[in-house]
Amino acid sequence: MTSIAFIGLGNMGGGMAANLAKAGHDVRAFDLSPDALDRARAAGCLPAATAAAAVEGAEVVVTMLPAGTHVETVYTHEVFPSAAANTLLIDCSTIDVETARRVAAAAQTKGLVAVDAPVSGGIAAASAGSLTFMVGGSDSGFERAAVILESMGKAVIHAGLNGAGQAAKICNNMLLGASMVATCEAFLLAEKLGLDAQKFFDISSVSSGQNWSMTSYCPVPGVGPNSPADHEYQGGFAVALMLKDLKLALHAAQLSGADTPMGAQAAALYQRFADQGQAGLDFSGIIRMLATKD
Numbered sequence: 001m002t003s004i005a006f007i008g009l010g011n012m013g014g015g016m017a018a019n020l021a022k023a024g025h026d027v028r029a030f031d032l033s034p035d036a037l038d039r040a041r042a043a044g045c046l047p048a049a050t051a052a053a054a055v056e057g058a059e060v061v062v063t064m065l066p067a068g069t070h071v072e073t074v075y076t077h078e079v080f081p082s083a084a085a086n087t088l089l090i091d092c093s094t095i096d097v098e099t100a101r102r103v104a105a106a107a108q109t110k111g112l113v114a115v116d117a118p119v120s121g122g123i124a125a126a127s128a129g130s131l132t133f134m135v136g137g138s139d140s141g142f143e144r145a146a147v148i149l150e151s152m153g154k155a156v157i158h159a160g161l162n163g164a165g166q167a168a169k170i171c172n173n174m175l176l177g178a179s180m181v182a183t184c185e186a187f188l189l190a191e192k193l194g195l196d197a198q199k200f201f202d203i204s205s206v207s208s209g210q211n212w213s214m215t216s217y218c219p220v221p222g223v224g225p226n227s228p229a230d231h232e233y234q235g236g237f238a239v240a241l242m243l244k245d246l247k248l249a250l251h252a253a254q255l256s257g258a259d260t261p262m263g264a265q266a267a268a269l270y271q272r273f274a275d276q277g278q279a280g281l282d283f284s285g286i287i288r289m290l291a292t293k294d
């Protein structure tokens, strides 16, 4: 049993903290939301009055916060002053690569060990304990983190040094955003050409256009395995979150000098869809906007 402080008990963190408690760890949980704290208590965690109080005496600190600014603020003002030497800090939030590297370097100067460990998989996977973790950090940091992350996921992969987990996450999601848009376009063109959607799926899913957005998450209702398209694009991975990750990817591309025109185009299209009031819809719902030529 490990003593774990868990900070950020939202859609994702709530289920993750519950799984750590279920695995027998001593979980001291904190969130700004009293409702989230109540849910954590019901799931077997011990609510703390502040983030700093949760961190005191913990061997491991897990954070699952909205963005880089939250992570840096919580680390600087709550975690660093309260964590004992050699405490392992695991940030599972999706944040920008520079902030991940900056907080890890700051942690190291304070005698702490930090890894970035963003996740693939949504709210259902967080509750079911079937997330994929992509981890950036030292070999020894990864080995310590893997033991904890295995209680919350089905796969834990060491991506490289600090920041590599975030790099893997945003590159993957940029690819996902662009491939979803391209898949939607292909289905819409097929329709205009009089090609049946199911026939196109049968052919393309075993041909060179095959990709995850088509075969596992088809944006056309009634085609392929069950997906948000079969539920009016409710649930799944929200447009707002896809847009957040695309913006992180574009920011990283700008800083590193990478040319990502397809990523930029995907971001512009998802921004337009969000601006139409669709930020809460599943990201495959962008097929509705693409179907309406303006």
Ligand code: NAD
Pocket: 007, 008, 009, 010, 011, 012, 013, 030, 031, 032, 033, 036, 051, 064, 065, 066, 067, 070, 074, 092, 093, 094, 095, 119, 120, 121, 122, 123, 236, 237, 238, 241, 244
């Ligand atoms: P969320 O908004 O539901 O949860 C964030 C929680 O952090 C909230 O409960 C909020 O009260 C809390 N919080 C904010 N500032 C705090 C502070 N200073 N101290 C303590 N608690 C604080 O977000 P989420 O959907 O759980 O996402 C969390 C992270 O996971 C994000 O970085 C997101 O990009 C990433 N992610 C989300 C999904 C998804 O499907 N929701 C999938 C993969 C990755």
